[in-house]
Amino acid sequence: MERRTIGAGALSVGAVGLGCMPMSWAYSTSRQRGEESVRAVHSALDTGSTLLDTADMYGPFTNELLLGRVLKERRADAFVSTKVGLLVGEQHIVANGRPGYVKRACDASLRRLQTDVIDLYQLHRADPEVPVEETWGAMAELVQAGKVRALGLCAVGVRGSRRSGARLYDATIRQLQRVQQVFPVSAVQAELSLWSPEALRTLLPWCVARGVGFLAAMPLGNGFLTGRLTPGQGFEPDDMRARHPRFTAEMMAANQPIVAGLRRVASRHGEGVTPAQVALAWVLAQGPHVVPVPGAKQERWVVENAGAAGLRLTEGDLAELAGVPQARGSWD
Secondary structure: OOEEEEOOOOEEEEOOOEEOHHHOOOOOHHHOOHHHHHHHHHHHHHOOOOEEEOOOOOOOOHHHHHHHHHHHHHHHHOEEEEEEOEEEOOOOEEEOOOHHHHHHHHHHHHHHHOOOOEEEEEEOOOOOOOOHHHHHHHHHHHHHOOOEEEEEEEOOOOHHHHHHHHHHHHHHHHHHHHHHOOOOOOEEEEEOEOOEOHHHOOHHHHHHHHOOEEEEEOOOHHHHHHOOOOOOOOOOOOOHHHHOOOOOHHHHHHOHHHHHHHHHHHHHOOOOOOHHHHHHHHHHOOOOOEEEEOEOOOHHHHHHHHHHHHOOOOHHHHHHHHOOOOOOOOOO
């Protein structure tokens, strides 16, 4: 599989990563099966999808424990990325960026992951009560202690303010400018897909100009761009799509032209090429330091996603995809 680099340290990963969150968080609980997920992680590594992305809050904690079962056997095959900074309560999620907590959380993640070093340690969210420089400084000390190899930052959520255009990621860029003064940022993680391309305007250019890697979260639009979801199908109450403004029956129907465009491009590349692979290839085409991190919890989807690394979109393909209608949501 094609290799890509993250950050100035030239950390090497497969062209397509694996987002492990759906295995134990945010999507339908009834479809989360530990043994099946373990097999999916093994398949990811077998296909060259070496970047495994998780967080201590997923579960909470159970996602890291699941990965630890695989890493105990195959640590040398994997690039391990996890996150810190969010605590999960009964009915709420809060940020915690206190330096002491960050260091304890790192040690706990190392134990759960059954490894002695984390390749990429990401700040999930900055704590509004702690200067981000202090949190980042504690994370930098973990690098110096040999517990972490590189640091990354997750972009501030923007779903509620899409109408503001290029200003969507201003807050994230300000954070990045501040923490860069303390210790180098190796990667930024933010949503990027054909139906959520906002990061292309300012955030990705900021990363490119500084040699910072870009992890494209939700590159399949929470599953919509696979073409396997039906308008009005409904979601389980604990599935985040049940509350997502693009997953109402009306909006799923309105956004079908995007999937149709992906299908047309896929059909030109031969039998077996899927809309999901085209959607991932579109993300890969945005630059050599962009790594899509699609979520999956079944072997067959992991293998299909990895196949996108070998799909080369033509200029005509990219032009056609650029012409599909902009995605709509209930905020529009």
